[in-house]
Amino acid sequence: MPEHSAHRLPWRALHDAHSVAALVLPWLAFTLLIGWTMRNQIGTLAIADPDDAMRLLEVRDWLGGQSWWDVTNYRAGGAEGFSMHWSRLVDVPIAALVLLFDLFLPAEAAERAAIALLPPLQMLIALFILRSTLRCLGFRDAAANIVLLVVPLLSLVVGNMVPMKIDHHAWQAICAIGILRLMVDRRAMTRQTLFAGALGGLLVTISVEGLPFIAAACAVFALLHLMDAHDRGLALFLAGLAASSALLFLVTIPPALWAYPHPDAISWPHLAGFTLAALAAWAISRRGKPALPAVRITLLSLVAIAGAMPVLATFGLEGVAPFGNIDPLVKEYWLDGIQEVKPVFRLLPDAAAMLGWMVALYLLALATQLRKRLGSDNPRGWFITFVLAGLMLALSLVVFRVALLAQLLMTPLLAAMLHDTLRTASRFDNPVLRVFGIAIALIVLSPTAGSLAGKAIVANANSQVRGSSDIVASDCDLTRLAGLPAGRMLTSIDIAPQVMLRTGHSTVAAPYHRNQAALRGAILTFTSPAEEASARLAALDAEYVMICQGTPDTASYAAASDDSLAAALLADRAPATLAPVAGFDSGALRVWRVR
Known part of the structure; x- marks a missing residue:
């Protein structure tokens, strides 16, 4: 090796270390800031997106003994559940972090730490890949770290790599x-x-x-x-x-x-x-x-x-x-x-x-x-x-x-x-x-x-979308449902994964296309006239009916007709086949037991 090359190598290694640190330190600051901002959501497991909640349920089932080969959800759909179309591969890094944190944290804290840390780690991986891509394309040395300015301004990227965004x-x-x-x-x-x-x-x-x-x-x-x-x-x-x-x-x-x-x-x-x-x-x-x-x-x-x-x-x-x-x-x-x-x-x-x-x-x-x-x-x-x-x-x-x-x-x-x-x-x-x-x-x-x-054109545009983003932000504390004897619960579609995540209840349907028959049954029940819906409840083998007032999907069911079951429940006109459950007979979170 030429003498001058031998002298350059340590300096080059030092330069690379500085370049990496210049990427990692801002990422670390951003991660700590996001983690602090979302500390309440992380602490209460306030997962807004149904897919993220269902992913965590899948990991729980796997760590609880369900087979690697079996991605069936047994707590939604029919008596035998329904098979998810997701790959088990995505469960691996989540489960690995849960097991790692479980070595020195209580079980619930280990789970929360895992789903809080994984998405920022994914962002760090993305930053390094993009930095390397820029270097291949001719950005030299520190210039490749311009990804630190670009990526935080990519709203969809940031939105999918913040704590608790654990879907695929x-x-x-x-x-x-x-x-x-x-x-x-x-x-x-x-x-x-x-x-x-x-x-x-x-x-x-x-x-x-x-x-x-x-x-x-x-x-x-x-x-x-x-x-x-x-x-x-x-x-x-x-x-x-x-x-x-x-x-x-x-x-x-x-x-x-x-x-x-x-x-x-x-x-x-x-x-x-x-x-x-x-x-x-x-x-x-x-x-x-x-x-x-x-x-x-x-x-x-x-x-x-x-x-x-x-x-x-x-x-x-x-x-x-x-x-x-x-x-x-x-x-x-x-x-x-x-x-x-x-x-x-x-x-x-x-x-x-x-x-x-x-x-x-x-x-x-x-x-x-x-x-x-x-x-x-x-x-x-x-x-x-x-x-x-x-x-x-x-x-x-x-x-x-x-x-x-x-x-x-x-x-x-x-x-x-x-x-x-x-x-x-x-x-x-x-x-x-x-x-x-x-x-x-x-x-x-x-x-x-x-x-x-x-957003400036239509300031309240997000309120027009049916979805699950308002579930966690509403007055419905789903953890209260855990105090009821476990049973099969008819809920609005998008809230079902959160119910299963936070309680021991099963649900009639979950928002996935392989669960289509159960989805149709749940929607028909909520949108049918109240008396007809009572007969459907028996066919669905539901033990509870639950609504979270103010969520978009519940409002869409009620808009089907003035005499739909959803409209009747929102107007406190529940049919005789439904008995209000004590403690849930007022407020945003309402529960009825099927007689």
Whole structure:
């Protein structure tokens, strides 16, 4: 080793340590601030989102002895419960932290500590991946830490990585930016692309919601092949995807269910599609003489057909839209109230304006950064970033849940624009103008500006959404229900997971599409005339009826008709078959026992 290199290594290591500390310390400060702000919610286990509550229930059941292979919820739905479509993989880090904290904390405190710490740890992982991505794209040294300015302004990212947000969305986001990081790396591209495909297998195993991202990544590799017939990225990516998803399928799905396909979770038609697509792409990559562009387009179309054929042949259009065959009544009173499945024109103004601003920022990046970045040391990486972010942004206009990935994938573009803007603002001689310019740049060059504009248009927009966000904030203290003898309880749909989390009661239905028959039964009961609802209660084998006044879903049931059961209960006109339970006969939380 040359002498001068030997002297440089310690200094480089010291510099890297400082660079890492510059990332970790602000993250730590942010985590402590968020933790302090949310201390009451953490202490009372005030989980607002039904999916986060259900995820914790699933972890509890697993740690309580339920099999790794069994993700059935036995406290909702029919007598045998219903199978969740979630992957057990997401339960692993939660359970690991619970067991770790359980070594020196009481059981309840260990659980609260685990779900409070995990989401900030996910944010730290995301920061490191994005920082590494920026370094691959040419941001040098401390400049890569500009992610500390960009990520906190990505409202969807922050909203999914704060304490108690333990559902699978954050892990999907981490997988997506991990794939981007591997795709833009110029070193050992064969290995990196295989690893990217393997990470894609983890993404879709966590949830089939990741399939649109996989399709977008494949589209990027197809474009690269069209530009360079010798590029084997598509074949390598699909090979890694097929191998990884097959392996994860074997370790998460019990052998007895291998032959039973489901459109809402990775099963054998998806694995067959990945494998056929990989084989077709590999056959194309083995061609000796590059074909004409028109021939290459035709061959790439055959890869797409090979991948889609087993899924469409097995599931039909349900393979593309798993919610396509949902019951109309369930759709009206449940699915239509979920923001994340809506297109942009059906969103609330703040969310729609945020997406519109993201589109404007992307177009601005195209105009100001594309030519410059394609002339950098890593034009391939920047091309991948621009195309992949653009495709996911376009998809987010169709399904809002994709917007989380789109925001993260736009981070390099936002960082590039912010970096140039901050350099310009730093040249102002007047310190007031300098600070003001930097503040304006941080707001304008982030999706936050659009969200704020939308909220200004309709100040009370959030109150118009049916959902669960008001449950914890209402006057309904669900822990009081734990004092009643355990029984089967008819509740509004979105509150059911919180009831099961905080008490020993079971519920008639829970807000998941595999629980569709029970969902229809619960909705019909609440929206039917009171006398008809009494007969339905007997069929549902419910022992209690509970409502939390003021929650959006209860109001929507009552709006069905003036003589609906929900309307009667809100007006204190309960049918004779329901007897008020002492202690719950007044106030926001009302309970009746079925006679």
